[in-house]
Amino acid sequence: MATRLKYDEVEAGTELPPLTVPVTRATLVQYAGASGDFNPIHWNEKFAKEVGLPDVIAHGMFTMASAIRVVTDWAGDPGAVVEYGVRFTKPVVVPNDDKGAVIEVSGKVAAKLDDEARTVRVDLTVTAGGQKVLGQPRAVVQLA
Template structure:
Protein backbone atom coordinates (compact mmCIF):
# COMPACT_ATOMS: atom_id res chain seq x y z
CA UNK A 1 0.00 0.00 0.00
CA UNK A 2 1.49 3.33 -1.06
CA UNK A 3 1.60 6.25 1.35
CA UNK A 4 -0.23 9.40 0.26
CA UNK A 5 1.16 12.88 0.89
CA UNK A 6 -2.15 13.74 2.54
CA UNK A 7 -1.62 10.97 5.14
CA UNK A 8 1.60 12.34 6.60
CA UNK A 9 2.63 15.30 8.70
CA UNK A 10 5.85 16.45 10.29
CA UNK A 11 6.60 13.98 13.07
CA UNK A 12 4.97 10.98 11.40
CA UNK A 13 7.02 8.00 12.58
CA UNK A 14 8.02 5.17 10.29
CA UNK A 15 7.98 1.62 11.70
CA UNK A 16 11.39 0.96 13.27
CA UNK A 17 13.32 -2.11 12.15
CA UNK A 18 16.33 -4.14 13.25
CA UNK A 19 18.72 -5.70 10.76
CA UNK A 20 21.06 -8.49 11.88
CA UNK A 21 24.56 -8.45 10.36
CA UNK A 22 26.69 -11.58 10.26
CA UNK A 23 30.13 -12.22 8.85
CA UNK A 24 28.47 -14.43 6.23
CA UNK A 25 26.27 -11.49 5.13
CA UNK A 26 29.41 -9.35 4.71
CA UNK A 27 31.06 -11.99 2.53
CA UNK A 28 27.93 -12.20 0.37
CA UNK A 29 27.83 -8.39 0.12
CA UNK A 30 31.53 -8.31 -0.84
CA UNK A 31 30.80 -10.72 -3.68
CA UNK A 32 27.81 -8.72 -4.89
CA UNK A 33 29.52 -5.33 -4.62
CA UNK A 34 33.06 -6.29 -5.60
CA UNK A 35 34.38 -4.65 -2.40
CA UNK A 36 36.77 -7.27 -1.02
CA UNK A 37 38.66 -4.96 1.33
CA UNK A 38 39.93 -7.29 4.07
CA UNK A 39 38.65 -5.00 6.86
CA UNK A 40 35.23 -6.46 6.03
CA UNK A 41 36.14 -10.13 6.45
CA UNK A 42 39.63 -10.62 7.95
CA UNK A 43 39.75 -9.98 11.69
CA UNK A 44 43.56 -10.09 11.90
CA UNK A 45 43.90 -7.50 9.13
CA UNK A 46 41.16 -5.25 10.56
CA UNK A 47 42.85 -5.20 13.98
CA UNK A 48 46.27 -4.58 12.38
CA UNK A 49 44.99 -1.32 10.83
CA UNK A 50 43.52 -0.09 14.13
CA UNK A 51 39.93 -1.32 13.96
CA UNK A 52 38.37 -3.18 16.88
CA UNK A 53 37.27 -6.08 14.65
CA UNK A 54 35.80 -6.70 11.20
CA UNK A 55 33.43 -3.90 10.18
CA UNK A 56 30.43 -3.82 7.87
CA UNK A 57 30.75 -2.05 4.52
CA UNK A 58 29.48 1.52 4.74
CA UNK A 59 27.27 1.04 1.72
CA UNK A 60 25.84 -2.15 3.28
CA UNK A 61 24.91 -0.13 6.37
CA UNK A 62 23.36 2.59 4.21
CA UNK A 63 21.36 0.05 2.24
CA UNK A 64 19.97 -1.59 5.35
CA UNK A 65 18.95 1.80 6.78
CA UNK A 66 17.03 2.95 3.70
CA UNK A 67 14.93 -0.21 3.84
CA UNK A 68 12.90 1.45 6.62
CA UNK A 69 11.91 4.14 4.12
CA UNK A 70 11.30 1.87 1.11
CA UNK A 71 9.22 -0.53 3.21
CA UNK A 72 7.17 2.40 4.53
CA UNK A 73 6.54 4.05 1.18
CA UNK A 74 6.06 0.74 -0.67
CA UNK A 75 8.14 1.75 -3.70
CA UNK A 76 11.95 1.99 -3.76
CA UNK A 77 11.64 4.25 -6.81
CA UNK A 78 9.92 6.88 -4.66
CA UNK A 79 13.25 7.69 -2.97
CA UNK A 80 14.58 10.63 -4.98
CA UNK A 81 17.52 11.57 -2.75
CA UNK A 82 19.40 9.85 0.06
CA UNK A 83 22.55 10.78 1.90
CA UNK A 84 24.40 10.03 5.12
CA UNK A 85 27.60 10.74 6.99
CA UNK A 86 29.50 7.73 8.22
CA UNK A 87 30.06 8.44 11.91
CA UNK A 88 31.09 5.07 13.37
CA UNK A 89 31.62 1.62 11.87
CA UNK A 90 29.33 -1.32 12.52
CA UNK A 91 31.60 -3.81 14.27
CA UNK A 92 30.70 -7.41 13.42
CA UNK A 93 32.13 -9.99 15.83
CA UNK A 94 32.70 -13.55 14.69
CA UNK A 95 30.06 -15.17 16.87
CA UNK A 96 26.49 -16.42 16.59
CA UNK A 97 25.06 -12.98 17.37
CA UNK A 98 27.06 -10.78 14.96
CA UNK A 99 25.81 -7.20 15.05
CA UNK A 100 22.44 -5.49 14.71
CA UNK A 101 21.65 -2.27 12.89
CA UNK A 102 18.69 -0.48 14.51
CA UNK A 103 16.83 2.05 12.36
CA UNK A 104 13.99 4.43 13.15
CA UNK A 105 12.71 7.32 11.10
CA UNK A 106 10.27 10.17 11.03
CA UNK A 107 9.00 12.76 8.61
CA UNK A 108 11.05 15.91 9.28
CA UNK A 109 9.75 18.24 6.55
CA UNK A 110 6.97 18.53 4.02
CA UNK A 111 8.47 19.72 0.75
CA UNK A 112 7.11 21.05 -2.53
CA UNK A 113 5.82 18.64 -5.16
CA UNK A 114 4.33 16.13 -2.69
CA UNK A 115 7.75 15.24 -1.37
CA UNK A 116 8.79 14.68 2.24
CA UNK A 117 12.13 14.59 4.01
CA UNK A 118 12.58 11.58 6.25
CA UNK A 119 15.31 11.68 8.90
CA UNK A 120 16.69 8.35 10.09
CA UNK A 121 18.36 7.40 13.35
CA UNK A 122 20.76 4.53 12.68
CA UNK A 123 22.56 2.81 15.56
CA UNK A 124 24.46 -0.36 16.32
CA UNK A 125 25.53 -1.47 19.77
CA UNK A 126 23.90 1.63 21.22
CA UNK A 127 26.10 3.96 19.14
CA UNK A 128 25.03 6.16 16.24
CA UNK A 129 26.65 4.75 13.08
CA UNK A 130 25.18 7.05 10.43
CA UNK A 131 24.82 10.79 10.89
CA UNK A 132 22.71 13.20 8.89
CA UNK A 133 20.86 10.24 7.42
CA UNK A 134 18.13 11.80 5.28
CA UNK A 135 15.96 10.71 2.41
CA UNK A 136 13.63 12.71 0.19
CA UNK A 137 10.62 10.68 -0.85
CA UNK A 138 8.05 11.39 -3.58
CA UNK A 139 4.58 10.55 -2.31
CA UNK A 140 1.37 10.10 -4.25
Protein backbone atom coordinates (compact mmCIF):
# COMPACT_ATOMS: atom_id res chain seq x y z
CA MET A 1 0.00 0.00 0.00
CA ALA A 2 1.29 3.46 -0.90
CA THR A 3 2.16 5.94 1.80
CA ARG A 4 -0.30 8.83 1.99
CA LEU A 5 1.19 12.25 1.56
CA LYS A 6 1.08 14.46 4.64
CA TYR A 7 -0.52 17.92 4.58
CA ASP A 8 2.43 19.48 6.46
CA GLU A 9 4.84 18.27 3.74
CA VAL A 10 3.10 20.28 0.99
CA GLU A 11 3.16 23.97 0.10
CA ALA A 12 1.44 26.01 -2.59
CA GLY A 13 3.58 25.70 -5.71
CA THR A 14 4.54 22.07 -5.05
CA GLU A 15 4.76 20.34 -8.42
CA LEU A 16 3.43 16.82 -8.88
CA PRO A 17 5.45 14.25 -10.83
CA PRO A 18 4.22 14.41 -14.46
CA LEU A 19 2.42 11.53 -16.13
CA THR A 20 2.43 10.36 -19.75
CA VAL A 21 -0.48 8.20 -20.91
CA PRO A 22 -0.19 6.48 -24.32
CA VAL A 23 -3.53 5.96 -26.10
CA THR A 24 -3.98 3.60 -29.04
CA ARG A 25 -7.05 2.37 -30.86
CA ALA A 26 -6.73 -0.83 -28.80
CA THR A 27 -6.90 1.31 -25.62
CA LEU A 28 -10.16 2.81 -26.88
CA VAL A 29 -11.66 -0.62 -27.58
CA GLN A 30 -10.71 -1.79 -24.09
CA TYR A 31 -12.20 1.34 -22.53
CA ALA A 32 -15.39 0.98 -24.59
CA GLY A 33 -15.78 -2.58 -23.32
CA ALA A 34 -15.24 -1.55 -19.71
CA SER A 35 -17.46 1.54 -19.85
CA GLY A 36 -20.14 0.37 -22.26
CA ASP A 37 -19.59 3.49 -24.40
CA PHE A 38 -19.50 2.15 -27.96
CA ASN A 39 -20.16 5.47 -29.71
CA PRO A 40 -18.64 5.05 -33.20
CA ILE A 41 -16.67 8.32 -32.90
CA HIS A 42 -14.35 6.32 -30.64
CA TRP A 43 -13.63 3.46 -33.05
CA ASN A 44 -14.97 4.13 -36.57
CA GLU A 45 -12.75 6.50 -38.56
CA LYS A 46 -15.26 6.90 -41.40
CA PHE A 47 -18.07 7.80 -39.02
CA ALA A 48 -15.88 10.18 -36.98
CA LYS A 49 -14.90 12.08 -40.12
CA GLU A 50 -18.52 12.15 -41.40
CA VAL A 51 -19.58 13.99 -38.22
CA GLY A 52 -16.78 16.55 -38.60
CA LEU A 53 -14.01 15.13 -36.43
CA PRO A 54 -10.45 14.88 -37.76
CA ASP A 55 -10.28 11.17 -36.84
CA VAL A 56 -11.33 8.79 -34.06
CA ILE A 57 -11.19 10.48 -30.65
CA ALA A 58 -10.63 9.18 -27.14
CA HIS A 59 -13.57 9.03 -24.76
CA GLY A 60 -13.81 12.21 -22.69
CA MET A 61 -14.20 10.21 -19.51
CA PHE A 62 -11.08 8.21 -20.38
CA THR A 63 -9.13 11.45 -20.75
CA MET A 64 -10.55 12.80 -17.49
CA ALA A 65 -9.77 9.56 -15.62
CA SER A 66 -6.26 9.42 -17.06
CA ALA A 67 -5.56 12.98 -15.89
CA ILE A 68 -6.59 12.44 -12.26
CA ARG A 69 -4.08 9.59 -11.98
CA VAL A 70 -1.32 12.18 -11.54
CA VAL A 71 -3.10 13.31 -8.37
CA THR A 72 -3.96 9.86 -6.98
CA ASP A 73 -0.40 8.63 -7.59
CA TRP A 74 0.99 11.71 -5.83
CA ALA A 75 -1.43 11.62 -2.88
CA GLY A 76 -0.96 7.89 -2.37
CA ASP A 77 -4.69 7.17 -2.10
CA PRO A 78 -7.44 7.50 -4.72
CA GLY A 79 -9.90 8.12 -1.89
CA ALA A 80 -8.04 11.33 -1.00
CA VAL A 81 -9.69 13.11 -3.96
CA VAL A 82 -12.79 14.77 -2.53
CA GLU A 83 -13.67 16.90 -5.57
CA TYR A 84 -12.65 16.85 -9.23
CA GLY A 85 -13.86 18.74 -12.25
CA VAL A 86 -12.82 19.59 -15.79
CA ARG A 87 -14.14 21.20 -18.94
CA PHE A 88 -13.70 19.32 -22.18
CA THR A 89 -11.99 21.75 -24.56
CA LYS A 90 -10.44 19.67 -27.37
CA PRO A 91 -10.68 15.99 -28.25
CA VAL A 92 -7.72 13.62 -28.04
CA VAL A 93 -7.35 12.48 -31.65
CA VAL A 94 -6.10 8.88 -31.87
CA PRO A 95 -4.63 8.03 -35.29
CA ASN A 96 -4.69 4.48 -36.63
CA ASP A 97 -0.94 3.86 -36.48
CA ASP A 98 1.60 2.21 -34.20
CA LYS A 99 1.95 5.35 -32.06
CA GLY A 100 -1.58 6.52 -31.36
CA ALA A 101 -1.76 9.61 -29.15
CA VAL A 102 -0.11 10.66 -25.91
CA ILE A 103 -1.83 12.48 -23.06
CA GLU A 104 0.62 14.57 -21.00
CA VAL A 105 -0.42 15.55 -17.48
CA SER A 106 1.28 17.86 -15.02
CA GLY A 107 -0.01 19.34 -11.79
CA LYS A 108 0.76 21.86 -9.12
CA VAL A 109 -0.63 22.58 -5.68
CA ALA A 110 -2.42 25.87 -6.25
CA ALA A 111 -3.42 26.49 -2.64
CA LYS A 112 -3.79 25.05 0.81
CA LEU A 113 -7.52 25.35 1.42
CA ASP A 114 -8.27 24.24 4.97
CA ASP A 115 -5.71 23.42 7.66
CA GLU A 116 -8.26 21.59 9.82
CA ALA A 117 -9.58 19.43 6.96
CA ARG A 118 -6.02 19.15 5.50
CA THR A 119 -7.24 19.94 1.98
CA VAL A 120 -5.34 21.38 -0.96
CA ARG A 121 -6.37 22.40 -4.46
CA VAL A 122 -4.36 20.89 -7.29
CA ASP A 123 -4.51 22.47 -10.74
CA LEU A 124 -3.64 20.25 -13.70
CA THR A 125 -2.41 20.88 -17.22
CA VAL A 126 -3.56 18.21 -19.66
CA THR A 127 -2.35 18.20 -23.26
CA ALA A 128 -2.28 15.92 -26.29
CA GLY A 129 -0.51 16.80 -29.50
CA GLY A 130 0.69 20.04 -27.94
CA GLN A 131 -2.85 21.33 -27.28
CA LYS A 132 -4.75 21.60 -24.01
CA VAL A 133 -7.52 19.01 -24.05
CA LEU A 134 -9.05 19.71 -20.65
CA GLY A 135 -9.89 23.19 -19.39
CA GLN A 136 -9.77 24.12 -15.73
CA PRO A 137 -8.94 20.63 -14.46
CA ARG A 138 -8.88 20.96 -10.69
CA ALA A 139 -8.99 18.59 -7.77
CA VAL A 140 -9.48 19.10 -4.05
CA VAL A 141 -7.41 16.57 -2.15
CA GLN A 142 -7.50 15.66 1.54
CA LEU A 143 -4.03 14.73 2.73
CA ALA A 144 -3.01 12.77 5.83
